[in-house]
Amino acid sequence: MSKTATASDLNTNLRARHITMLSIGGVIGAGLFVGSGSAVALAGPASIISYAIAGLLVVLIMRMLGEMAAASPDSGSFSTYADRAIGKWAGYTIGWLYWWFWVLVIPLEANVAATILHGWFESVPVWTFSLFITLALTGSNLLNVKNYGEFEFWLALTKVIAILAFIVIGCMALTGVIPSAENAGLSLMWSQGGFMPHGIGSVLAAVLITMFSFMGTEIVTIAAAETSSPAEHVVRATRSVIGRISVFYLGSIFMVITLVPWNSHGLTTLGSYQTVLESLHIPYAKLIMDCVILLAVTSCLNSALYTASRMLFSLSKRGDAPALARKTNRVKTPYVAVMLSTIAAFLTVIANYYAPKNVFDFLIASTGSVALLVYLVIAISQLRMRTKMRHDQMPIRMWGYPWITLAVIAFIVVMLACMLFMPDQRGQVLATLILAAAVVLSSFWVHRKKRDQRAPAGQLEKSVG
Structure with a gap:
């Protein structure tokens, strides 16, 4: 039997090890x-600077969000x-954009996993694997949240x-323990056309590619x-977060x-991983990476469904989504929000088959800049909330407030502006901004309608008084 969520709305069965492993590797896809x-091919060896810039931005954003x-x-x-x-419109808008981002991730990751499985079992169609994986993870998310935590723990650990094995193998190759190509080594960072073969512009463009890899770091604050x-x-x-980014991302690159x-x-x-392993003549490199990628995308799909359902649940609690989405089952899982998120993901798959191609391309492009908008909203929120909180309420604080926060806001705005002048990125920014504008307009309509519904009751009380 279901019930409408109250103050003690969700379960608290996630354990310390679940959160620890989720924060370490849960969102690496x-x-x-x-x-x-692709980032390395675009920016050359200077792609490590791209990852460092994106990583620094994520570190600062996570510090603000953590506060x-x-x-x-x-x-x-x-x-x-x-x-x-x-304001209500901001929470409404960024909540729905974030929900939409993860809803689209679900079918995309399911298709990647299904394609790998189809390569192993060619008699089974891709769509069958995709459907099975999505339904299985939906079923898992409908159970106690502890199941999600346990599932993610083992996937993230894998x-x-x-990643650590890849870095160790790389170190062994660089030190000569494992035979490597004759030109391998630090000299590769400048021997193939220089450290920055395509100029500073390619480094900035690669930042935008790397940003997608970091999206999801904030899930730990939801879980x-x-x-x-x-x-x-x-x-x-x-x-x-600093150690995680330094080891996993910068170490790998x-x-x-x-x-x-x-x-x-x-x-x-x-x-990148398979190319390196094959250059070192590691046996079964493709099979190894197929298995790792299969686990990675399954983990991301699981996290996408979890995150989308929790965001929809929160929107519903605040009156910004259908009231039905705040219902929980006997183990305090928001089962309606899980189902609605899954259904929305299936609808995008149907759109891929039956809607005109440019329609689906717009849907995919609309998520392209959501990460930067989320980061921008986090920074602005922290800038304003800090003045309302006492120091004893903050176990962790943002460094260099307010100057570093203001610098982050300026950087994100500049990045969005630069994307408008990049042919490969312009479509994504415009699609995201169009979607964001539509959501903002809907927020004003929804909140005005709610005010109008409350007005008669208020007027009646006033007249009776």
């Missing part, structure tokens, strides 16, 4: 294992804080082991709300640019 090859989340844990995370700090001590977990995850030439064809066709 195919973007690092495969997509990083707010530790002081006031909430399953709506930055959407709730935007609601309080900027990804962490894979922490379903633990018995959310503030403690938020503080720990926020403080560890360093191995790639020192072991294979940045202009290797395989970087864009096979992915």
Whole structure:
């Protein structure tokens, strides 16, 4: 039997090890294992600067978000804080954009996983695997949140082991323990046309590619709300983000640019990890990476469904989504929000088959700049919320307030402006801004309608008085 959520709305069965592993590797997806090859091919060895810039931005954003989340844990995370700090329209808009981002991730990741499985079992159609994976993870998310935590723990642990193994193998190749190509080594960082072969513009363009790999770091502040001590977990995850980015992302990219030439064809066709492993003649490199990527995209799909459902649940609690979405089952799982998010994901798949191609292309492009908008809202919210909080309410604080926060806001605005002048990025920015404008307009309509509904009751009370 279901019930409408109250103050004690969600379960708190996520354990410390679940949150720890989720914060370490839970959101690392195919973007690092495969997509990083595109960044290296675009910016050359200087792609490590692109990852460093994107990583620094994420570190600062997580520090701001951690400050707010530790002081006031909430399953709506930055959407709730935007609601309080900027206005109802801001929380509404960024919440729905974020929900839409993860809803689209679900079918995309399911298709990647299904394609890998189809390569192993060619008699089974891709759509069958995609449907099975999505339904299986939907079923998992409908159960106790502890199931999500346990599932993510093992998947994230596998990804962490894979990344660390890759870095160790890379170090062994660089030190001569494992035979490598004759030109491998630090000299590769400048011997193939220089450290920055395509100029500073390519480095900035690569930042936009790398940004997608980092999206999801903020999920830990959403999941922490379903633990018995959310503030403690938020503080720990926020403080560890520098180490995670340094080891997993910068460490991986360093191995790639020192072991294979940045202009290797395989970087864009096979992915960075597989290209490196094959250059070192590691047996079954393709099979190994297929298994790792399969686990990675399954993990991301699972997290996407979890995150989308929690954001929809939070929007519903605040009256910004259908009231039905705030219903929970006997184990306090927002089952309606899970189902609605899954249904929305299936509708996008149907749109891919039956809608005109430019319609689906617009839907995909509309998520392209959501990460930057989310980061911008987090920074503005922290800038305004800090003045309303006492120091004893903040277990963790943003560095250099308000100047670093203002610098981050300026940087994001400049990045969005630059994207408008980049042919490859302009479509994504415009699509995201069009969608954002539509959501903002709908927020004013929804909130005005709610005010109009409350007005008669208020007028009646006034007349009776």
